[in-house]
Amino acid sequence: MKSRKINKIRMRETLVSYAFLLPAILFFVLFVLVPMGMGVVTSFFRYNMKGMTFTGLSNYMTMFADPVWQKSLVNTLLLVVGSVPITVLFALFVAAMTYEKNPFTRSFFRCVFFLPVVTGTVAVTVVWKWIYDPLNGILNWILKSLDLIEKNIMWTGDKRYALWAILIILITTSVGQPIILYIASLGNVPKDYVEAAQVDGANDFQVFWKIKWPSLLPTTLYIVVITTINSFQCFSLIQLLTSGGPNYRTTTIMYYLYETAFKKFEYGYANAMGVILALIIGFISFVQFKALGSDVEY
Numbered sequence: 017m018k019s020r021k022i023n024k025i026r027m028r029e030t031l032v033s034y035a036f037l038l039p040a041i042l043f044f045v046l047f048v049l050v051p052m053g054m055g056v057v058t059s060f061f062r063y064n065m066k067g068m069t070f071t072g073l074s075n076y077m078t079m080f081a082d083p084v085w086q087k088s089l090v091n092t093l094l095l096v097v098g099s100v101p102i103t104v105l106f107a108l109f110v111a112a113m114t115y116e117k118n119p120f121t122r123s124f125f126r127c128v129f130f131l132p133v134v135t136g137t138v139a140v141t142v143v144w145k146w147i148y149d150p151l152n153g154i155l156n157w158i159l160k161s162l163d164l165i166e167k168n169i170m171w172t173g174d175k176r177y178a179l180w181a182i183l184i185i186l187i188t189t190s191v192g193q194p195i196i197l198y199i200a201s202l203g204n205v206p207k208d209y210v211e212a213a214q215v216d217g218a219n220d221f222q223v224f225w226k227i228k229w230p231s232l233l234p235t236t237l238y239i240v241v242i243t244t245i246n247s248f249q250c251f252s253l254i255q256l257l258t259s260g261g262p263n264y265r266t267t268t269i270m271y272y273l274y275e276t277a278f279k280k281f282e283y284g285y286a287n288a289m290g291v292i293l294a295l296i297i298g299f300i301s302f303v304q305f306k307a308l309g310s311d312v313e314y
Contacts, residue, residue: 055287063284075288085289087264088272091179095268096247098183103190103243104236110191111198112224126196133192137252144185145257148172172258175265182253182266190246194239201235202228237308241301248297269293 059076062069079085114125132140147155148171156168171181205228213223251270254260260267260275267275269289277286 055290058284059288059291061284063282063287065281068284071284075285076292078285079288079292084264084267085269085272088267088269091264091266092248092250092268092270094179095183095186095250096244099186099190099247100240100243102187103194104239106187107191107194107198107239108232108236110195111202112228115199115202122199126199129195130192132189137189138256140189141185141253141256145172148181148257172266173262175262178258178262178265182250182257185253185257186247186250190243194243197235197239198232201232205231233308237304240304240308244300244304245297248293 058068060070060072062071062074110125110129114122117125147153150156150168150170150173153168153171155171156165159165160168169177171177209227210223213227218226249270250268251274254266254268254271255274258266260271270293273286273289273293276282276289
């Protein structure tokens with residue numbers, strides 16, 4: 017009797033728990049899983065405003081032979097390779113330098129670096145658009161004042177500089193959250209271990225590498241994965257600043273997907289791009305978990 021009563025209580029608690037979870041589960045299924053499934057299915061169709069026609073792997077074959085898609089893939093990989101390591105290393109450096117400061121200084125730097133995150137992409141992009149302005153931009157004015165350039169440069173209109181201009185904005189808008197996370201993680205490092213290592217004669221680098229770094233690995237893994245995904249999904253900066261130009265120099269996979277779906281109305285082709293992008297992100301995230309997650313202790 018007692019065990020039966022305990023089982024009933026457990027069953028009731030389980031049902032109540034799932035009842036609270038039901039709205040979130042329904043939202044996830046209806047607005048995440050179902051659209052994902054529809055995207056995969058329609059990637060095998062010629063799907064446009066006129067209707068749907070099954071074409072098998074035709075969209076994928078067209079995509080891999082598409083020179084614009086190839087350019088967008090290269091541009092996206094350049095943004096990822098350029099932004100992720102710099103973001104992680106810079107955030108770790110700033111966090112390590114500011115953690116030992118007094119609370120006011122630490123809070124000041126956290127506020128400064130996190131401000132672009134909470135400001136919003138559109139507002140930040142407008143500021144950078146003024147900075148890069150070829151006629152009245154402050155960047156050209158500073159460089160000319162220092163005699164580093166002789167004439168104004170079209171930072172977002174010249175194919176030599178456009179992608180790097182986007183990369184700089186992507187990095188500056190990505191370091192805020194990692195810095196906050198690293199500062200919080202440094203607070204969880206046992207001070208007794210640090211003091212014991214210093215008493216034994218360990219220098220600052222040895223203390224960091226042997227004591228602090230193992231404690232930061234879970235945070236580093238999270239930052240690397242999230243920053244990689246965000247870099248692959250870079251879209252707003254491209255749309256607001258360059259629209260993929262000049263000559264597709266700043267076109268990313270996400271922007272080309274958007275252009276294909278909502279300007280050319282080739283939904284099946286766009287969904288094929290989305291499937292490949294998801295597979296690329298999934299594969300790279302898997303590699304990152306294998307490379308960094310083996311030594312992580314949760």
